[in-house]
Amino acid sequence: MVEERVAALATRSIKREAKMWALRTAISMTDLTTLEGMDTKEKVRQLCHKGIRPDPTDASIPSVAAVCVYPNLVGTAAEVLEDTSVRVAAVSTYFPSGQAPLDLKVAETRRVVADGADEVDMVIDRGAFLAGDYVKVFAEVAAVREAAGDACLKVILETGELGSYDNVRRASMLAMAAGADFIKTSTGKVSPAATPAVTLVMLESIRDFYSNTGRVVGMKPAGGIGSAKQAIRWLVLLNETLGVEWMTPRRFRFGASSLLNDLLMQIRWLETERYQSPDYFTRA
Amino acid sequence: MGERLAVRKTYKLYIDGGFPRSESGRTFPFVSGGGSEVVHLSRASRKDLRMAVRAARAALAGWTGRSGYNRGQILYRVAEMVEDRAATFAAQLELGGSSVSDARAEVAEAVDLLIWYAGWCDKYVQVTGNMNPVTGPFFNISVPEPVGVVGMVATSAPVLRGLVAGVAPVISSGNTVVVVASPAQPMIAITLAEALATADVPAGVVNVLTGFPAELAPWLASHMDVNAVDLSGVHPDALPDLEEAASHNLKRTGRWETPDANLYRIAAFTEIKTVWHPKGR
Numbered sequence: 103m104v105e106e107r108v109a110a111l112a113t114r115s116i117k118r119e120a121k122m123w124a125l126r127t128a129i130s131m132t133d134l135t136t137l138e139g140m141d142t143k144e145k146v147r148q149l150c151h152k153g154i155r156p157d158p159t160d161a162s163i164p165s166v167a168a169v170c171v172y173p174n175l176v177g178t179a180a181e182v183l184e185d186t187s188v189r190v191a192a193v194s195t196y197f198p199s200g201q202a203p204l205d206l207k208v209a210e211t212r213r214v215v216a217d218g219a220d221e222v223d224m225v226i227d228r229g230a231f232l233a234g235d236y237v238k239v240f241a242e243v244a245a246v247r248e249a250a251g252d253a254c255l256k257v258i259l260e261t262g263e264l265g266s267y268d269n270v271r272r273a274s275m276l277a278m279a280a281g282a283d284f285i286k287t288s289t290g291k292v293s294p295a296a297t298p299a300v301t302l303v304m305l306e307s308i309r310d311f312y313s314n315t316g317r318v319v320g321m322k323p324a325g326g327i328g329s330a331k332q333a334i335r336w337l338v339l340l341n342e343t344l345g346v347e348w349m350t351p352r353r354f355r356f357g358a359s360s361l362l363n364d365l366l367m368q369i370r371w372l373e374t375e376r377y378q379s380p381d382y383f384t385r386a
Numbered sequence: 387m388g389e390r391l392a393v394r395k396t397y398k399l400y401i402d403g404g405f406p407r408s409e410s411g412r413t414f415p416f417v418s419g420g421g422s423e424v425v426h427l428s429r430a431s432r433k434d435l436r437m438a439v440r441a442a443r444a445a446l447a448g449w450t451g452r453s454g455y456n457r458g459q460i461l462y463r464v465a466e467m468v469e470d471r472a473a474t475f476a477a478q479l480e481l482g483g484s485s486v487s488d489a490r491a492e493v494a495e496a497v498d499l500l501i502w503y504a505g506w507c508d509k510y511v512q513v514t515g516n517m518n519p520v521t522g523p524f525f526n527i528s529v530p531e532p533v534g535v536v537g538m539v540a541t542s543a544p545v546l547r548g549l550v551a552g553v554a555p556v557i558s559s560g561n562t563v564v565v566v567a568s569p570a571q572p573m574i575a576i577t578l579a580e581a582l583a584t585a586d587v588p589a590g591v592v593n594v595l596t597g598f599p600a601e602l603a604p605w606l607a608s609h610m611d612v613n614a615v616d617l618s619g620v621h622p623d624a625l626p627d628l629e630e631a632a633s634h635n636l637k638r639t640g641r642w643e644t645p646d647a648n649l650y651r652i653a654a655f656t657e658i659k660t661v662w663h664p665k666g667r
């Protein structure tokens with residue numbers, strides 16, 4: 103059922119003005135991400151500048167929603183992004199495995215918020231979840247929720263490790279009930295990462311949670327979304343499941359690194375009617 | 387037993403080492419000289435062209451990274467494969483109106499051209515590069531390097547030899563190519579693609595599109611990820627617009643009237659890199 107609906111929605115054709123709107127909206131929803139062991143301060147600074155002004159030749163292109171980095175680089179990102187609309191997101195709770203004691207996860211979360219993170223991307227303990235220890239998972243999310251204070255809390259389910267759509271829905275509900283502001287598919291370190299089917303299951307969980315409790319929760323697919331075409335398919339899923347109120351960076355994000363340049367290339371293709379080359383877009 | 391039904395070949399495109407139909411599903415008919423035979427070919431769309439350029443770009447690093455010697459071996463192998471299909475090529479040329487002797491001669495010339503360019507693969511650098519005389523304790527060396535992805539609107543004069551005279555020099559230096567075949571006898575281009583596909587030429591190094599050059603050439607010329615264009619098959623009236631389109635990313639453009647063995651056709655699709663190196667006193 104899920105796969106059929108996703109396949110049907112993937113055939114929607116979004117062209118011209120609607121496509122241009124979707125591309126620009128997708129940029130404004132992007133959490134521009136770098137999560138590599140070899141990240142440096144300079145790379146993060148470059149990425150932040152790219153996030154503020156994605157296309158140096160076109161000031162009308164919106165800034166991205168946030169720049170997402172490892173805890174070590176939060177201070178660097180916060181310095182560059184101060185006084186801009188771009189927010190600092192930090193992965194936390196011993197990302198990507200989450201295999202650490204709760205007090206360390208809480209301490210890490212307090213630290214990234216103190217260093218300037220506006221948003222915290224935490225991972226759930228998949229081992230505990232799959233073992234059926236839902237109480238532990240719930241308690242951890244709730245504890246990190248408290249430690250994050252006013253920061254926006256995104257809870258990564260790592261759906262590629264959960265095994266079934268039932269588990270994805272259960273984990274979504276658990277995370278939302280424990281206080282998540284966003285639920286997020288993946289760390290990007292596990293394959294499969296964000297698939298349309300898993301996203302649909304999570305969007306439907308958000309819809310049901312909203313109708314039961316009245317609390318708005320956002321959605322963030324992350325990992326493996328590299329092309330504008332995919333991004334537009336995700337926006338179709340979003341619009342068809344949660345409606346236009348969710349079509350805002352406050353309620354929907356893309357976690358991605360290479361997506362941004364493809365969006366920029368597609369915009370320039372629409373503007374110039376010339377097929378584009380990555381040679382003419384900045385790397386960072 | 388009744389008369390045997392004809393088993394006719396389906397002519398498809400050649401993209402990234404495979405033979406897909408046009409994504410658009412379109413075809414166009416080729417009618418032989420006397421109108422005795424009609425062949426339907428895939429009519430490539432601009433989306434097919436985009437896929438072909440993507441394949442050529444992806445294949446570039448691997449092909450450029452081969453030794454010139456190895457590219458020479460592979461081009462020689464292409465010559466062997468064309469020779470092996472000589473009868474097929476000749477029959478198709480005859481369908482297009484060539485006499486039997488002209489057709490045979492053209493196939494032989496095409497094979498010879500391939501062997502000629504195969505020989506240049508590991509030699510053009512020495513001949514078109516140079517050690518420049520400079521005052522000072524330096525070596526100053528200019529070496530040609532392949533420009534990258536080349537787009538080609540193939541000539542029909544004559545069709546097989548013209549095609550080989552276009553493709554062979556471009557790939558000999560390590561470029562990859564997207565060819566828009568001449569509509570004069572488009573089956574020739576696909577048969578050549580079959581020879582390439584069985585001759586150790588890696589997927590994506592040569593991509594062949596059949597269809598209407600007037601429809602495809604503007605997209606090829608304006609494509610920002612194409613580094614040079616060979617417009618030998620373009621009517622002079624259409625040249626200014628295509629050259630203007632090619633100018634947006636400063637593409638090299640070239641056009642040749644005669645499909646000869648010509649070292650400068652290799653040089654035209656290379657970029658000169660000059661390096662200084664200290665040599666002591």
